[in-house]
Amino acid sequence: MKKIDSTKRYEQLTERMGNGDVDRRSFFSLLGAAGITAGLTGGAMTMMATQARAAGTSLNFEGWGGVVSEALRANAFAPYEAATGNTVVDATFGGEAEVLTKIKAAGNTDGHNILHSSGVSWYQRWVENGYGVALNEANIPNMANVMTAIIDPFRKITPDSLSAVPYDYGTTGIAYNTKYVSKEEAEALGANLLLKKELKGKIGGWGGDWANRAWYGALQSNQNPNDIQDWDAVWEKAREHRDLVLKYWSSGAELMDLLAKEEIYVTEAWSGRVAALQAQGHPIAYMDPPNGLAWMESMFVLKGSPMAEAEELLNFMLDPETALAVAEGQKYPSSLDPNKVEMSDAVKALPAFDATGTLSTLVFRDPTKWNPVEKEQTKQWNRVSKGG
Amino acid sequence: MAESKEFDPRPWYLLAPSMLAIIALVVIPMSFILVYSFYENIDLAIDRVAFQFGNWQELLTDSYYHTAIWKTLRLSIIVTVLAAVLGYIPAYFIAMTKYRHKWLLLLLLILPFWVSFIIRTLSWIHIMGNQGAINGILMWLGLTDTPVSMMFNEFAVIVGFIHVFLPYMILNIYVSLEGIDENLEPAARTLGATPWQAFREVTLPLSLPGLAAGSLLVFVLTGGSYVTPLILGGPGDFLFGNLIYDAVVVELNWPMGATLSFTLLVLLGLVVALYSRLMGMNQLSKAFG
Structure with a gap:
C-alpha cells in the first residue's frame, strides 16, 4: 500500500x-x-x-x-x-x-x-x-x-x-551541466567548481545537511574532511559558496528539478539522482572530486x-x-x-x-570526528546558510 | 428603578465549550512550550529538565534572531500592503457588480482553498521558472534570448504569499463593502461629490473594518509562515518561522525552538493587541459580518 x-x-x-x-x-x-x-x-x-x-x-x-x-x-x-x-x-x-x-x-x-x-x-x-x-x-x-x-x-x-x-x-559529488561547464574545467577545478564566480546565481547546494556543506568547505580550504582543524576556514568557504547560490535544495526531487530545468548548472549532488537525470537524457555530468564524500x-x-x-x-x-x-x-x-x-x-x-x-576506494565520514562537533556546527551552518 | 446587578451565568454557559477548547488546545500547550523554553539542550535531541534562562539570554543578545524578527516584520508589512491594494479592487468589483451570478465570483474566490497549499506554492516554479510559462512566452515573443530569473528570491516569496493569502483579504473587504448602504454613494454624488470623492470619503472609510481585519489576518499568517520561503526563496529569504523549524527539526534543540515559538506568539499577539487598541476587536466581528 x-x-x-x-x-x-x-x-x-x-x-x-x-x-x-x-x-x-x-x-x-x-x-x-x-x-x-x-x-x-x-x-x-x-x-x-x-x-x-x-x-x-x-x-x-x-x-x-x-x-x-x-x-x-x-x-x-x-x-x-x-x-x-x-x-x-x-x-x-x-x-x-x-x-x-x-x-x-x-x-x-x-x-x-x-x-x-x-x-x-x-x-x-x-x-x-x-x-x-x-x-x-x-x-x-x-x-x-x-x-x-x-x-x-x-x-x-x-x-x-x-x-x-x-x-x-553512494557518493555526494558534483553535478554539472555539460552545456555550460566542460569536463576538463570541472576536473581541473574539482570542489572549487562550486565557487566559480562566473556561475553566480547558477549554483546550487544541499541545504539539508551541515556535514555535507562542511565536507566541501574542508575540501575547498585544503583540509582533510575527516580531520578538520580550522572550522572558521570551512565556514568561510561555505559563505563564499552561499553568496553564489541560487537555491539550497532540500530533496532529491528538488535537486533533479533544478538541474533538469537549468535553474542551476552546478551543484553538489547525490550520485543516483544524477544517474536518473542522465537516464532521462539531460546533459548532466557527475564527478567525485578527490576525497569526495561517500555514504x-x-x-x-x-x-x-x-x-x-x-x-x-x-x-x-x-x-x-x-x-x-x-x-x-x-x-x-x-x-x-x-x-x-x-x-x-x-x-x-x-x-x-x-x-x-x-x-576502500571511497571516503566515508568518520563518526568519531564528526559526531562530537555536530551540535555546535549544525547551529553554525544554519546561521551561515541564512547570511550569518 | 435601580438596575439589577445580579450575576447572570447564562453567557458563561454558552461560552464554556469554546473557552474549554481554547484552554485545552491553546493555553495549556503554550504553557508547556513556555516551560520547555527553560529546559537545557545537552546534545542533539537530548534535553535536560532545568530552570535556566540560557535560551532567553541567547534570543535577547544574538543579532541573528533580531535580524530574523526584522525580516519577518518587513516582509509581513510588504505582503499586507500589497494584498490590501490588490485585494480591494476585486472585492469592490464583486460587491458592486450587478452580475446576477455573483455567487460564481465568490466561488472562484474560494476555489484555490480546494487545492493543497503546497501544490499551489510549487505551481509558481512552473509559472516563473526558467522553463516556466512566463519565460516561455517571453522567449516565444522574442523579447529575450535567455530566461529571465524570477525564482528563488524575495520577489518569488512575496508572490507566493500574495497568491495564498489574497482570498482572505478580498473576502474580508467584500463582506465589509456588502454591509454598506448602497444609497450612500449616490447620496454623496447628489450633494456634489465626484465619484472619486464619494469613494474616498464615504465607501473607503466605511469599508475600513474589513480592510483592517483582512490586513490583520494576512499580517499574522505571513508572520507565522515558513514553508513559502523554503520552497520559493533563496538562501537569504527566511522568516522567524524558519528559525523555529531549524531549531526543532534540524538542530533537534526543542528548548530553543520553544523559546522562539513563544516569542513569535508574543510578537504576533502584540500585533493583535495593537489592532484591538486602534480598531477595537468588535470591528473584527463587523468585518466578518
Whole structure:
C-alpha cells in the first residue's frame, strides 16, 4: 500500500514528465487533479488507509521519495506484499531529524517501523536515543551476502546485535551541466567548481545537511574532511559558496528539478539522482572530486516494530534478485558483496560502484570526528546558510 | 428603578465549550512550550529538565534572531500592503457588480482553498521558472534570448504569499463593502461629490473594518509562515518561522525552538493587541459580518 501525500504526488508527476511518459498538457491537468484530490480527500484517504492497515500485519516504511521510493515500491515492497500478504505502507520523510522530532513529540514509535536511514551517524543517534532493536540475523540469511566492509561500522556501534541492515551506498559529488561547464574545467577545478564566480546565481547546494556543506568547505580550504582543524576556514568557504547560490535544495526531487530545468548548472549532488537525470537524457555530468564524500544507507528497524515481519521484509529486500533490481531502479549500488553476488552490467556502471567489495576506494565520514562537533556546527551552518 | 446587578451565568454557559477548547488546545500547550523554553539542550535531541534562562539570554543578545524578527516584520508589512491594494479592487468589483451570478465570483474566490497549499506554492516554479510559462512566452515573443530569473528570491516569496493569502483579504473587504448602504454613494454624488470623492470619503472609510481585519489576518499568517520561503526563496529569504523549524527539526534543540515559538506568539499577539487598541476587536466581528 502506498501512502500518497501532496509532495509525493507532485514528485511522481514531475518525474514522469522528465521521463517523457506524460506530455506537458497532461502533466498540468494531472497536477491540478492531484492538488484538488489532496485538498478534498486527504482526510478520507487517511481514514481508509487506517482501516486497510487494520486488516493485517502492516509495516510502515519511510524513505527519501522520488526514484528511490519508486524503485523500492516496484521491486521490493510490491513483490513482498504479493508473496507474504503483509502490507508495506511507504511514505516519504523530510529527513530523519523530522521523524525523530515526530517520535519524540508523540512519545512513542507508533506508525514508524523501518527507515531508509542515512549513514552511521544516524544509526548511532537512533540507538543512543533508545529506538534500536536487536535483529535476529538467523532470520535474515541473505545478510551473508552483504559486504563485511559495510557492516563493520554499524557493528562497531552495537557489537552484540544490529538494528539495521546496510542496504546501499553512494557518493555526494558534483553535478554539472555539460552545456555550460566542460569536463576538463570541472576536473581541473574539482570542489572549487562550486565557487566559480562566473556561475553566480547558477549554483546550487544541499541545504539539508551541515556535514555535507562542511565536507566541501574542508575540501575547498585544503583540509582533510575527516580531520578538520580550522572550522572558521570551512565556514568561510561555505559563505563564499552561499553568496553564489541560487537555491539550497532540500530533496532529491528538488535537486533533479533544478538541474533538469537549468535553474542551476552546478551543484553538489547525490550520485543516483544524477544517474536518473542522465537516464532521462539531460546533459548532466557527475564527478567525485578527490576525497569526495561517500555514504552508506541502511534499513533501520525501530523499537516496537513487528520483528518477525520486519526481518522477513529485510531478508526479502536483500535477496540478490530484489537488491539488484532496486539498485538499478534507484541508481545506487547495493550493499551486496560483488565477490559473492554477480552484479549486472547496469549496477557495475552505477556511479560510486566499488568492484572490490571492500569500499576502500571511497571516503566515508568518520563518526568519531564528526559526531562530537555536530551540535555546535549544525547551529553554525544554519546561521551561515541564512547570511550569518 | 435601580438596575439589577445580579450575576447572570447564562453567557458563561454558552461560552464554556469554546473557552474549554481554547484552554485545552491553546493555553495549556503554550504553557508547556513556555516551560520547555527553560529546559537545557545537552546534545542533539537530548534535553535536560532545568530552570535556566540560557535560551532567553541567547534570543535577547544574538543579532541573528533580531535580524530574523526584522525580516519577518518587513516582509509581513510588504505582503499586507500589497494584498490590501490588490485585494480591494476585486472585492469592490464583486460587491458592486450587478452580475446576477455573483455567487460564481465568490466561488472562484474560494476555489484555490480546494487545492493543497503546497501544490499551489510549487505551481509558481512552473509559472516563473526558467522553463516556466512566463519565460516561455517571453522567449516565444522574442523579447529575450535567455530566461529571465524570477525564482528563488524575495520577489518569488512575496508572490507566493500574495497568491495564498489574497482570498482572505478580498473576502474580508467584500463582506465589509456588502454591509454598506448602497444609497450612500449616490447620496454623496447628489450633494456634489465626484465619484472619486464619494469613494474616498464615504465607501473607503466605511469599508475600513474589513480592510483592517483582512490586513490583520494576512499580517499574522505571513508572520507565522515558513514553508513559502523554503520552497520559493533563496538562501537569504527566511522568516522567524524558519528559525523555529531549524531549531526543532534540524538542530533537534526543542528548548530553543520553544523559546522562539513563544516569542513569535508574543510578537504576533502584540500585533493583535495593537489592532484591538486602534480598531477595537468588535470591528473584527463587523468585518466578518
